Amino acid sequence: MHYIRKDNQMVNKTQRINVPGVVTLVVSIAAYALSMTLGKEAIRPQSLLLILVAALSGRLFVYVQKRSSNPLIDAGVFKNWVLRNSLLANFLVATIMMTTLVVGPFFLTVGLGLNEFNAGLVMSVGPLISILTGIPAGKLVDTLGPDRIVKIGLHGLWAGTIALASLPAVYGLTGYIIGICLLTPGYQLFQAGNNTAVMAHTSNRQDGIIAGILNLSRNLGLVTGASIMGALFSMAVATKPIRAAKPEDMLYGMTVTFGVGAILLGLVSIQSWLKSHKPVIH
Incomplete structure (x- = not known):
């Protein structure tokens, strides 16, 4: 020291x-x-x-x-549309990612009939992809710029969410894994690009507080995903206890839950494109 x-x-x-x-x-x-x-x-x-x-x-x-x-917090920082959009997107993306952790185990064990060991192996696919794509995502941000990578990441997340809502009903376990394989790289790209974009549009004196606000929005999204989206899945399955649900009920719950997530991410992606040329206010 x-x-x-x-x-x-x-x-x-x-x-x-x-x-x-x-x-x-x-x-x-x-x-x-x-x-x-x-x-x-x-x-x-x-x-x-x-x-x-x-x-x-x-x-x-x-x-x-x-x-x-x-x-x-200087209230003037929220006049920056980059920060506002990034906080909203950060919140919704964290909500979707937590949804996979909450809903995934129930779908794999009850809906697809996997035992705990095999379900754990399938759940490890996402973290493994995160490990492999984290550093390349950062390199792409440095090469192509954060704004472009954020858009690519959001579209990857959008595609993954749509896949999780639709493919398991057709391809079962393979469809679920395809959705995770689309969702996770999109998440890594979004995180690297979003954090870089926000910090690039803030003054040095506000780096710490902006980083804290980003973490706060992410944590609130995780809490929301674990509660609201979990409750939505439970309502869609409409069986208590949920482990007594039929496979078709679990598939319907997946479709509804990730369908809602896909709509929310779609709106964020559209907003990102529409405001991409709006001037930044520091």
Whole structure:
């Protein structure tokens, strides 16, 4: 630690923590997380109340940041359309990826009748592809540029989600693996391109907070995928306990769940193309 150079320009020892901002942000995030994980039903009055609390706290957080002389987050950063689109896409992509982890095991074991060992082998296909494509995805970002790679990644994710919604009903296990093989490289391309694009359009003084916001949107997406999309799958299967469901019910649940995911990703992809030439506001 003694040999690490101090950067006086980046550190302001007189700054104080914005307590109202921290409190409103924590309340907003906690309320949203609880609303997504409360109980086993898809919609409950308590969940709706917590979502309302999260929305109001989030709005209050923005208000506090605008009036603060030392805000946690400069509200002006959200005028940057690149950041707004990236946060939304990051959220939805994380939701879809978590859906594969939640829905996949049930479909493989109950819908296709695989035992735990074989289901685990199939589930390892995605992480293996991630390992193999992570570094090449970064290299492509450096070669072709982040904006182009984000679009390619979103389309790969879109194609993978459509495949997961349709191919297992026709090709069974092979169709599921094809969907994962399309989805995972798209995810790696999107992550590399999206992170690079966002950081390229922010000032150095905001690198840390922007990186934190990206992580927050990803984590909220993971929570949403595990709860909302899991509940959607359960509602589509319409059998309790879910392990008693018939294979055709599981296929229908896959179709509905990933069909909804494909629609959401399609909207994000279209928005990305439509706004690709819009000027960036720093």
